[in-house]
Structure formats: structure tokens, C-alpha cells
Amino acid sequence: MADAALHVRGVTRRFGDVTALDDVGFGVEYGQVVGLLGHNGAGKTTTIRLLNGLLAPHAGEVRTMGLDPVTDGAEVRRHTGVLTETPSLDDRMDAWEAMRFWAAMWGVPKDAVESRVRDLLERFQLADRAGDRIGGYSRGMRQRLALARTLLHDPPLLFLDEPTAALDPVAARDVRSLVRTLAAEDRRTVLICTHNLVEAQELCDRVVILRRGRVLADGTTAEVIGAAAVPVALLLEVEDEQAAEARRIAADFGDVRRVEGGRIHVDGVTRHRLPRLVASLVDAGVAVYRVAPEEPSLEAAYLSLYEKGAEE
Amino acid sequence: MNWPSIFAIVRRDLTVVARAKAVMIPLVVLPIVLFVGLPLLVSFGLDAAGSELEDLLPLIEALPESIRAHLGDGDLLEQAQAYLLEYQLATFFLIVPLMVCSVIAADSFAGEKERKTLESLLYTPTTDRELYFAKLLGPWVAALVVTLASYGLYLAVCNLVLAGSIGRPVALTPLWFTVVLWLSPGVAALGLSVLVVVSSRVRGFQEAYQAGGVLVLPVVALVAAQFAGLLFVDTAMAVLLGAATWVVALGVMALGFGLFRRERLLERI
Numbered sequence: 001m002a003d004a005a006l007h008v009r010g011v012t013r014r015f016g017d018v019t020a021l022d023d024v025g026f027g028v029e030y031g032q033v034v035g036l037l038g039h040n041g042a043g044k045t046t047t048i049r050l051l052n053g054l055l056a057p058h059a060g061e062v063r064t065m066g067l068d069p070v071t072d073g074a075e076v077r078r079h080t081g082v083l084t085e086t087p088s089l090d091d092r093m094d095a096w097e098a099m100r101f102w103a104a105m106w107g108v109p110k111d112a113v114e115s116r117v118r119d120l121l122e123r124f125q126l127a128d129r130a131g132d133r134i135g136g137y138s139r140g141m142r143q144r145l146a147l148a149r150t151l152l153h154d155p156p157l158l159f160l161d162e163p164t165a166a167l168d169p170v171a172a173r174d175v176r177s178l179v180r181t182l183a184a185e186d187r188r189t190v191l192i193c194t195h196n197l198v199e200a201q202e203l204c205d206r207v208v209i210l211r212r213g214r215v216l217a218d219g220t221t222a223e224v225i226g227a228a229a230v231p232v233a234l235l236l237e238v239e240d241e242q243a244a245e246a247r248r249i250a251a252d253f254g255d256v257r258r259v260e261g262g263r264i265h266v267d268g269v270t271r272h273r274l275p276r277l278v279a280s281l282v283d284a285g286v287a288v289y290r291v292a293p294e295e296p297s298l299e300a301a302y303l304s305l306y307e308k309g310a311e312e
Numbered sequence: 313m314n315w316p317s318i319f320a321i322v323r324r325d326l327t328v329v330a331r332a333k334a335v336m337i338p339l340v341v342l343p344i345v346l347f348v349g350l351p352l353l354v355s356f357g358l359d360a361a362g363s364e365l366e367d368l369l370p371l372i373e374a375l376p377e378s379i380r381a382h383l384g385d386g387d388l389l390e391q392a393q394a395y396l397l398e399y400q401l402a403t404f405f406l407i408v409p410l411m412v413c414s415v416i417a418a419d420s421f422a423g424e425k426e427r428k429t430l431e432s433l434l435y436t437p438t439t440d441r442e443l444y445f446a447k448l449l450g451p452w453v454a455a456l457v458v459t460l461a462s463y464g465l466y467l468a469v470c471n472l473v474l475a476g477s478i479g480r481p482v483a484l485t486p487l488w489f490t491v492v493l494w495l496s497p498g499v500a501a502l503g504l505s506v507l508v509v510v511s512s513r514v515r516g517f518q519e520a521y522q523a524g525g526v527l528v529l530p531v532v533a534l535v536a537a538q539f540a541g542l543l544f545v546d547t548a549m550a551v552l553l554g555a556a557t558w559v560v561a562l563g564v565m566a567l568g569f570g571l572f573r574r575e576r577l578l579e580r581i
Contacts, residue, residue, distance in 0.1 A: 078437040087432075089432070090429045105433075
């Protein structure tokens with residue numbers, strides 16, 4: 001635990017009668033990029049607020065970089081950068097003024113402020129409009145400025161709440177690339193809240209899925225996909241003359257969608273039943289030339305877990 | 313206390329306030345109405361009153377000796393002008409710091425929530441106490457500046473435009489100095505300590521501003537009581553009122569320091 005960047009154990013947080021987090025636990029190691037996934041209201045933002053000492057848990061234990069955010073909130077926030085869900089920028093200021101203000105808030109050394117602000121504004125392609133009031137910025141520009149603010153004090157721990165939500169595809173790609181750089185080269189720890197599951201699969205070493213304030217899954221994307229037992233689509237290639245027999249056997253494991261000669265397309269086969277399907281074919285004397293399951297996506301796993309959670 | 317952060321918040325709050333027309337208009341208009349329009353109206357109104365001026369005689373005669381002595385030996389017109397400009401408007405003056413506070417404090421917390429800029433501020437490494445103090449200090453400094461500017465305006469109008477109507481300098485008295493430098497800052501501090509709490513518990517600027525408007529009522533009551541002859545504020549009373557105001561203000565602030573939590577603000581974002 002002492003080595004964990006984030007440690008959450010048995011945390012419960014209520015707002016009146018609503019339980020936002022219910023016995024939540026997970027950990028994040030230094031240098032990891034972890035995705036916190038879940039529908040709106042799942043408890044993602046509440047978790048970030050707890051980890052930064054903006055809220056206190058009603059039960060359980062929270063540690064951020066080894067510190068208790070409840071008692072050492074200011075010290076925790078000195079080392080974290082948080083991109084809030086809305087950019088949270090004042091329309092009446094320009095980018096330079098806003099960045100200088102934030103630099104003062106985080107105690108950036110005075111002689112470093114100008115160069116650091118200039119670098120970040122250039123990095124996020126805002127230098128040309130830095131003297132304009134933020135009220136005239138597009139959503140994407142605001143998001144980029146908010147990201148620049150998050151990095152201003154060079155924090156080792158980043159919380160990014162929907163980092164690419166308002167960005168066009170090119171800007172979103174740049175942000176994903178930035179997150180990779182921050183984690184891989186700068187060895188920063190990143191917790192990303194996102195609805196974009198493709199992005200989460202691409203960026204995250206691990207994901208934690210929350211549903212109605214409870215942890216539904218926690219692990220690497222491969223582990224979560226495996227745990228979800230998501231049915232996959234499958235292409236089987238067998239001897240043409242044995243296609244009918246192969247079709248009969250495959251039908252016991254999934255829905256046969258199409259047969260083209262010896263090529264059989266089967267939907268809805270769960271990953272753990274694949275070896276049995278192959279064994280059944282071989283036992284029946286079918287010559288199997290190829291078994292090509294589609295790799296299930298994190299999105300499919302997420303939806304599957306959510307549906308199972310709803311049924312429970 | 314992390315003073316650089318506190319000063320940064322104060323500077324930022326005052327900068328954004330100065331750029332908001334909805335906030336700045338009342339801050340500019342009120343002092344002009346009260347301290348340019350009102351003295352001119354009083355002076356020229358009394359001039360034009362003619363025989364109706366006699367209606368003020370009972371009020372002048374009911375004044376305490378200490379005040380009457382200061383009004384001089386001039387005729388009723390001069391005495392009435394001196395009383396209204398030197399005493400009556402001194403209590404009116406307290407509306408200025410309260411007004412400035414209520415507008416800026418409403419913008420400072422409730423306005424930040426409305427503009428969705430508060431959350432990023434809460435994620436900074438300021439403590440709750442620093443945040444609370446910064447949110448008090450900004451409007452208080454602004455109230456002080458506007459109060460001094462209003463006083464300067466009033467001195468200019470009374471002593472330049474209305475020069476000679478009383479025959480001596482107006483509003484350069486211990487009462488005015490006490491009101492401007494002691495009572496007004498206390499009233500501002502008291503108003504603010506209440507308003508920051510109110511402002512942190514409502515969702516929008518208008519709601520906070522309207523709630524803050526209630527604070528002006530005690531000052532209006534004071535002005536009315538003085539007009540009705542129920543109460544006369546002289547220097548001694550201004551000193552006492554100031555002391556009482558500061559004591560209550562510091563008490564409410566101490567309470568506010570104890571009650572102020574980021575968590576409560578977030579619950580209302």
C-alpha cells in the first residue's frame with residue numbers, strides 16, 4: 001500500500017439518501033494509466049473528489065500518494081492535476097491571465113511562470129489566441145486550456161475526467177498521444193474517467209468499472225474482457241465436404257450465421273467454450289483448418305458486465 | 313496561511329468583477345446617486361423650499377446640543393443644510409460598503425458556481441480557511457476602495473460644487489472620518505461574513521444578491537430613525553456602533569471559519 005499511488009479500501013460515500021460509493025476498493029501503482037469506467041452517476045467523479053480531499057468518505061480508507069486526503073488535502077492537491085468534467089474556466093479572463101493565476105495557486109516559481117505558460121500554450125496550440133477572452137473560445141480550445149492548466153505545476157499524478165469529450169478527432173488523438181507520453185516517458189500516474197471505451201482500451205494498463213457505486217470489475221483490459229465471458233463471433237474453416245457436420249456441431253455452441261463452402265461463421269460463442277468446440281469437431285473427425293475468433297472489445301465486455309450487473 | 317494564493321484569488325476575483333457589467337453598474341451608479349445626486353438635491357431643494365423650510369425646525373430643535381453646536385449660528389437654511397449634509401448623509405454612507413460587498417460576494421461564490429469555475433478552484437492546494445479568507449478579503453478591499461472613492465466624490469461635490477453654501481468645509485469632521493475609516497469597514501466586514509456563508513449555500517448570483525439585499529435593511533432603519541428624530545448618530549455613537557459591528561463581524565467570521573467546508577460547496581455545484 002505504501003508504494004501505491006492511489007489506495008481505496010472499503011469506501012462508502014453517501015449524499016443524503018443516495019449512496020454514491022458503496023464499499024469501493026481498488027489501487028493504482030505509480031506509473032500506471034488506469035481507467036475508471038461507468039455510466040453517468042456510477043461514482044467516478046465522487047471517487048476523484050475523495051482522492052483529492054474535496055469530500056470525505058463516510059467509511060473506508062483513502063490514500064493518495066500515501067497521504068490521507070481528509071487530513072492532508074492541501075498537500076495532496078499540491079501533487080495532483082485534475083482535469084474536471086467541465087473545463088471550469090472563467091470566461092472573463094484570457095488564457096495568459098488564467099494560467100498566471102493558476103501558476104500562483106500552485107506556487108510555480110515566479111521566474112518559471114512565463115516560460116512554462118508559453119510552452120504549454122504552444123503545446124496545446126493556444127498561443128495565437130492566448131490574449132483573447134476565454135468566453136470567445138470553442139469547446140475544444142477550452143478543453144485544451146484546461147488540460148494545459150492540469151500540467152502547469154508538473155504534477156506526478158493526474159486525474160482526467162473525460163479528457164477528449166469536447167475535442168475533434170485530431171485533437172482527441174493528440175490528447176491520447178499526450179497521455180501516453182505522460183505515462184511512458186514522464187512516468188506519471190494517470191487515472192482517466194471516460195465513456196470512450198475504445199480510448200480506455202487503447203490507453204489504460206488497467207480498468208476499474210463502477211456500477212451504481214460498486215466495483216463491477218477491476219483488472220487489465222484482457223482480464224476484464226476474460227471475466228466478462230463475452231460471446232464472440234467466430235470463423236471456422238473446415239473441409240468442404242464436412243461443412244454440414246461441422247455446422248451441426250457448431251450450432252450447439254453458438255448461432256451459425258452463414259456457411260460458404262467450408263467457411264462457417266458462428267456468432268455468440270463464449271471464449272471459454274472455444275476449446276470444447278474445437279475438441280468436438282476433432283472428435284467428430286472434422287478436419288479443422290482454421291479457428292479465427294474475433295477479439296472481443298472492452299466495450300463488449302463493459303456492456304456485458306453492465307447487463308449482468310443489472311440482472312443481479 | 314498561503315498568502316500568495318490568497319492574493320492571487322483576491323486579484324483574480326476583483327479582475328473578473330471589474331469586467332462584469334451586471335456587477336459594475338450598481339457599483340458605479342450607487343455612489344453617484346447617493347453622493348453627487350443626493351447632496352445636490354438636498355442643497356437645491358432646501359434653497360427652493362422657501363417657507364416650507366420651517367417644517368424642519370422641530371427636527372433641528374430636537375437635536376442634541378453637541379450636534380446643534382456644530383451646526384453654527386447661521387439661519388435655518390444653513391443649519392438644515394449643515395445637518396443633512398454632515399450628519400444625515402453620514403449614515404446613508406453605510407449603504408455603500410454593504411452594497412459593494414453584497415454584489416461582489418454574490419459574484420465571488422454563487423457567481424463562480426453559476427459560471428462553473430468553482431470546482432477548479434477547489435482542486436487547488438489552498439486550505440478551506442485560505443479559501444474562505446480570500447473570498448472575504450477581495451470584496452472587503454473593494455468595499456474599502458469604493459467607500460474611499462465615494463467619500464472623495466462627496467467631499468468634491470460638497471466643497472467644490474456647493475462651496476460657500478454653509479460657509480465652512482463640509483464632511484471633514486471626526487464623525488465622517490469615524491464613519492469612513494472605522495464604521496464602514498466594520499459594516500463591510502459584517503456584511504461579508506454573512507454574505508459569504510449565504511453565497512456558498514445558494515446556486516446563483518441573483519439568489520445570493522437578493523439574499524444580500526436584506527443586509528441593507530438595518531442601515532435603512534438607522535437612516536429612517538435619524539430622519540424621524542428617534543436617534544442621532546454623532547462621533548461617539550459612530551465609534552460605539554463601529555466597535556459593536558466589528559465585534560459581531562469577527563464573531564460571525566470565526567463561526568464562518570469553523571463552518572466553511574469545500575464539501576458543502578461541492579454539494580451545491
